[in-house]
Amino acid sequence: MKTFDELFAELSDRARTRPEGSGTVAALDAGVHAQGKKVLEEAGEVWIAAEHEDDEHLAEEVSQLLYRVQVLMIGRGLTLDDVYRYL
Numbered sequence: 001m002k003t004f005d006e007l008f009a010e011l012s013d014r015a016r017t018r019p020e021g022s023g024t025v026a027a028l029d030a031g032v033h034a035q036g037k038k039v040l041e042e043a044g045e046v047w048i049a050a051e052h053e054d055d056e057h058l059a060e061e062v063s064q065l066l067y068r069v070q071v072l073m074i075g076r077g078l079t080l081d082d083v084y085r086y087l
């Protein structure tokens with residue numbers, strides 16, 4: 001188990017070190033358009049799960065949305081503080 005901040009640190013490290021076989025590296029290389037599409041896709045799955053699925057499935061979809069948002073943030077060079085200052 002990990003927190004939002006811990007996942008962001010892990011993905012930032014993937015972006016820096018670019019390990020072989022990392023899905024995150026592939027998602028970053030795919031560019032902002034593909035990253036944005038993934039955010040929308042996962043957001044739609046969260047919506048559908050919230051209306052029609054159980055809590056466990058919904059939680060899994062939310063985790064995937066958080067992951068895709070973090071990939072997009074890192075792809076654009078945003079830090080957590082860039083976002084947290086608006087919370």
Ligand SMILES: N=c1c2ncn([C@@H]3O[C@H](COP(=O)(O)OP(=O)(O)OP(=O)(O)O)[C@@H](O)[C@H]3O)c2ncn1[C@@H]1O[C@H](COP(=O)(O)O)[C@@H](O)[C@H]1O
Pocket residue numbers: 010011014021022023024025041063064067068
């Ligand atoms: N939390 C996640 C995570 N959530 C979602 N995903 C990706 O999103 C996919 C699920 O999304 P989709 O519903 O779009 O599934 P899909 O269409 O079959 O997947 P794609 O072929 O489109 O990637 C998963 O198969 C993963 O590829 C994640 N990939 C990685 N992480 C974590 O990120 C860290 C780094 O991962 P790597 O970069 O792969 O080493 C690790 O801690 C991982 O646990």
